[in-house]
Amino acid sequence: MSVNVNTLREDEYFFGHKACAGCGGALAVRIALKVIGPNAIATIPAGCMSAVGFNFPQLCFKNNAIISTFAGTASMMTGIEAGLKALGKKDYKVVGFAGDGGTADIGIQALSGAIDRNDDVLYICYDNEAYMNTGIQKSSLTPFGARTTTTPAGRNIKGNQKVKKNMFEIVAAHGIRYCATASIGYLQDFMNKVEKAASIKGTSYIHVLAPCPTGWGIKTDECVEVAKEVVDCGLWYLAEYEHGTYRLNRRPREFTDVAHYIRRQDRFKHLSDTEIKEITLQRDAKWQLLDKQYFSK
Amino acid sequence: MIRDVNEKAFTTLKNIPFAPAYKHTLVSVNSGFRTEKPVCNRDKCNGCFLCYLYCPDGVISKDGESISINYDYCKGCGICQKICRKDAIHMEKER
């Protein structure tokens, strides 16, 4: 693996977009396109990244890019790939950038189909843990306790009562050629994974955690810090699945304080120490399961 | 190669260009997003380019041993200032 800050293409392929200041999703898309290069053909469904990138005549993708239906990211990628093949094109990479709602909820069927057919596409889910473009509604990747407009923090029910869906494990369970998790707080790791995934002939999937200052209630300059902290405190993990084997890329020697991560975000403002303790217990149980099932120590 | 959609009528599959059918255009700047702007002190900067890497808007470019910032498109988020280990970037209030 050779990509790093010195070898990365200096051209920008996602520039002038209208994302909020400090947007994690925009950073993920920008970096992935810089790794893949001008022959990336980007497919972006309804969601923040298409909303901020295609405000005609303000067109912010320098490479080929197209908006898909909300549910149809993976099917459109399949179609583009088939079309390019029919035209005899060789040097390209079809890449999708879909949100957590577009991936784990409405787009999961199309994604599952593409993996099943092993179409030669790279699907990247930028996970900002809610439907941000329509004003912060809960998705199945919204974490426990988070306040959204559809899971408000009331007197009896305090935010989202469900835990985050295990999207990485669901994708891996297809027996996909390659999939990985990442975070925009650890860009070197993310770049390595994009480079590897783009070189694979067949379906690959990367799930990158990408905080949203607007929806999470953090300051714009905290986005990268928070994306790092979520890994350090163990509420997110950096892993890969390749050739049927799971690998953990980073094992924090000691987790940092979950309470510190939670307390700095407005979406968790209503949580008491008891609920934070519960989130910590959920984390520990999750790691026990991960270690038992996938990552032998 | 970037081709304009009006350049030629596409009649067959072979005619369709393997390129964006529109021009990459930016008709308005994003500097209005900003209440503060990042300013780099080149004497403190060691050219690690972490700020260039982590800027969500891609407005920092490598400039020899240091960096330069495109203020037309910088939104003033402050990520570059936080990521800099050399304390070379500070935020200045916009008037």
Ligand SMILES: Cc1ncc(C[n+]2csc(CCOP(=O)(O)OP(=O)(O)O)c2C)c(N)n1
């Ligand atoms: C079939 C359909 N249903 C609903 C919508 C409205 N819609 C547009 S974007 C969006 C939210 C997208 O959320 P997510 O995929 O998480 O991306 P984000 O906006 O958070 O980046 C919704 C519900 C739509 N465009 N199409």
Ligand code: SF4
């Ligand atoms: S709402 Fe969130 S995800 Fe959407 S553009 Fe703004 S910061 Fe990015």
Ligand code: SF4
């Ligand atoms: S303030 Fe934000 S947008 Fe401006 S250069 Fe720094 S990181 Fe980029």
Ligand code: SF4
């Ligand atoms: S992060 Fe700081 S030291 Fe590194 S290039 Fe940017 S300004 Fe210079």
Ligand SMILES: [Mg+2]
């Ligand atoms: Mg989302």
